[in-house]
Amino acid sequence: MALVVIIAAGPLTSLQDQGRFGLLAAGLSASGPMDWGAARRALGRLARPGRTLVEFTAGLELELREGPLELAGEGGQFSVRINGKAADWPLLFTLTAGDRLKIAPGPAGTYGVLAFSGEIATTPVLGSTATNTIAGLGGALLRAGDTLRLEPPGESGPGITPEGAALPTDGPIRVIPGLHWALFEPERRARFLASPFTITNRRDRMGVRLADPEQVFGGVALLSLISEPVVAGDIQILGHGTPIVLMRDHQPLGGYPRLATIITADLDRFAQTRPGETIRFQTISVQHAAALLT
Amino acid sequence: MRNDTPLILPLGDRAMVVRFAEVLSLAANSQALGLARVLNTDPIAGVAEIAPGLASVLLRYEPRTIGFDRLAGEVRLRLSGAERVALPEPRQLSAAIRFDGPDLPAVLSALGLDQATFIGLHNRAELTVLATGFAPGFIYCGLHPEALHMPRRSTVRPSVPAGTVLFAAGQTAVTATTIPTGWSVIGTTSFTNFDPTRADPLTLHAGDRIRFTEAA
Structure with missing residues (x-):
C-alpha cells in the first residue's frame, strides 16, 4: 500500500x-x-506495473505519504528532482515515505507518463480507467491536493499495449491519404506536401490546431459532407x-x-511536438x- | 442513392472505411447496417471493432494479424451476404420533446411553416436511428420528409446540454452529453441514450426506431 499526494499538477494531468x-x-x-510508446516503455521497466498511469504535461510535483513506491517515468525530455536533487529522465526510482518528486518541462516534449509498481485505486468506467476529456468520464484529471492510493498490482498485470510501438525517426510526419483526399484539388494536395505547418498552442487531448503560414488551405470551400x-x-x-490533427480523445x-x-509510427512523435515547432x-x-509497426 | 460496389478506403494504418454513399439515404444506411451485421455474425480474424456510421462502416483491425488488402478481400466476400442478412428486430421507443429551442423560430421561418404544422410533420412518422457514435449516446434519427430538410447553421453553438433536440439535414438528433453543435436547437427531452454504468451504455442502437411526441 502506498499513498501519493499531488502537490502541483499542470493542465491535462490525467489517469490513463x-x-x-x-x-x-x-x-x-x-x-x-498521448504517447503510447512512452507508456509501453514505462510499463516495461517495472516488474509488476499497475495498469493505470499518470500522464502529465507542463509539470508534476508529488509527495509519497506512505511507501515505499517504485515508479518509472518516460516520454519527452523532462527535468526531475527528488528531494531537491537532480535525477535522470527517463526515470526509474523507488520513493520512500516523505520523498518529494518534482518534474518540470525540459528541452523537448509535451507529454510524460509515470507508471507505478502498484495499482492506482480508481473505479474503471466501461472497463477502463482512461480519462476521456471530451466525454468527461473515466479516471480523472488530477489537481493539486488530490491523493492516489496504490494497491498491490493484480496478478495479470497490464498486458501488452494494443497500439503499435513507434520506431522513432526524424524527418517529415508520415501520413496516409485520408477519406476526402480526392476532394482536394491536386495542386492543393501538392502544396500540402511541400509546405511547412506550425504547431499552435490551441491543442489538447482532442486535437492540435496547426498554423498554415503558406495558406495552403486558404479559400477551401466549406464542404457539406456526410x-x-x-x-x-x-x-x-x-x-x-484551419487544419487540425485529431488526437486520442477525438x-x-x-x-x-x-x-x-x-x-x-509517427503519432507519438507528433503528440510530443511543442507550439512553434514546424513540421x-x-x-x-x-x-x-x-x-513500420514493431 | 445506392452504390452496390462500395468504396473501401484506408483510414490510417489500422482502420478501414466501407463507404456506401456520399449522400445520406435510407438505402445506403441499411446497406451499412447490413454489412455491420454480417461482419459481426461472420467475423474476420484480426478485426477488433466494427462501427456502422450513417452510410459507411468502420473496421478497426490489427495490422500484424491481417493486412489492408486481404481485409478488403474478406469484406468484399461478405458484401453479397449483407444484401440478404436479416437485421435484428428493432427496439421501439417513444420520447417526448418540449419544442422550446432557441432556434425553433428560425427553423419555422426557413421552412415557411407555423409551429403546429412543423410539430405535426416532425412527429408524424416513426424514425429510424440511423447512426450513433458522434458523441456518447448521441443518436441521428431520420429521415424527415423533404419539406423539413434544411442545412446546418453557419455558426457553431459552443455547448448544449444532454437532452438537447437538434435538427438539420433531414434529421433529428438527441444529445446525451454536453457537446458543441452547428445544428439548430429545437427543443429538449428527458430521454438520454447513455448510461456508463451499464456494460452496453446505449439504449437505442443504429437500426432501432423512435417516435417523437410533444411533451404535455
Whole structure:
C-alpha cells in the first residue's frame, strides 16, 4: 500500500490506461496515453506495473505519504528532482515515505507518463480507467491536493499495449491519404506536401490546431459532407481552412473533410511536438505504414 | 442513392472505411447496417471493432494479424451476404420533446411553416436511428420528409446540454452529453441514450426506431 499526494499538477494531468476500446459506436474514442510508446516503455521497466498511469504535461510535483513506491517515468525530455536533487529522465526510482518528486518541462516534449509498481485505486468506467476529456468520464484529471492510493498490482498485470510501438525517426510526419483526399484539388494536395505547418498552442487531448503560414488551405470551400468515422491522427480541415490533427480523445464521427491520417509510427512523435515547432508531411502507403509497426 | 460496389478506403494504418454513399439515404444506411451485421455474425480474424456510421462502416483491425488488402478481400466476400442478412428486430421507443429551442423560430421561418404544422410533420412518422457514435449516446434519427430538410447553421453553438433536440439535414438528433453543435436547437427531452454504468451504455442502437411526441 502506498499513498501519493499531488502537490502541483499542470493542465491535462490525467489517469490513463491502455484505452477504452470497442465503444466507437457508443460515441467513445479509446483515449489512452498521448504517447503510447512512452507508456509501453514505462510499463516495461517495472516488474509488476499497475495498469493505470499518470500522464502529465507542463509539470508534476508529488509527495509519497506512505511507501515505499517504485515508479518509472518516460516520454519527452523532462527535468526531475527528488528531494531537491537532480535525477535522470527517463526515470526509474523507488520513493520512500516523505520523498518529494518534482518534474518540470525540459528541452523537448509535451507529454510524460509515470507508471507505478502498484495499482492506482480508481473505479474503471466501461472497463477502463482512461480519462476521456471530451466525454468527461473515466479516471480523472488530477489537481493539486488530490491523493492516489496504490494497491498491490493484480496478478495479470497490464498486458501488452494494443497500439503499435513507434520506431522513432526524424524527418517529415508520415501520413496516409485520408477519406476526402480526392476532394482536394491536386495542386492543393501538392502544396500540402511541400509546405511547412506550425504547431499552435490551441491543442489538447482532442486535437492540435496547426498554423498554415503558406495558406495552403486558404479559400477551401466549406464542404457539406456526410459524417464519417474519425480516427486519431486524422488531419481535418475546418470550414475556414484551419487544419487540425485529431488526437486520442477525438469524436468518433465527424463531418469536416479529412485530408490524411498520421501513421501510428509517427503519432507519438507528433503528440510530443511543442507550439512553434514546424513540421512537414509526407505520404506513405498503408502497406508501408503497417511494415513500420514493431 | 445506392452504390452496390462500395468504396473501401484506408483510414490510417489500422482502420478501414466501407463507404456506401456520399449522400445520406435510407438505402445506403441499411446497406451499412447490413454489412455491420454480417461482419459481426461472420467475423474476420484480426478485426477488433466494427462501427456502422450513417452510410459507411468502420473496421478497426490489427495490422500484424491481417493486412489492408486481404481485409478488403474478406469484406468484399461478405458484401453479397449483407444484401440478404436479416437485421435484428428493432427496439421501439417513444420520447417526448418540449419544442422550446432557441432556434425553433428560425427553423419555422426557413421552412415557411407555423409551429403546429412543423410539430405535426416532425412527429408524424416513426424514425429510424440511423447512426450513433458522434458523441456518447448521441443518436441521428431520420429521415424527415423533404419539406423539413434544411442545412446546418453557419455558426457553431459552443455547448448544449444532454437532452438537447437538434435538427438539420433531414434529421433529428438527441444529445446525451454536453457537446458543441452547428445544428439548430429545437427543443429538449428527458430521454438520454447513455448510461456508463451499464456494460452496453446505449439504449437505442443504429437500426432501432423512435417516435417523437410533444411533451404535455
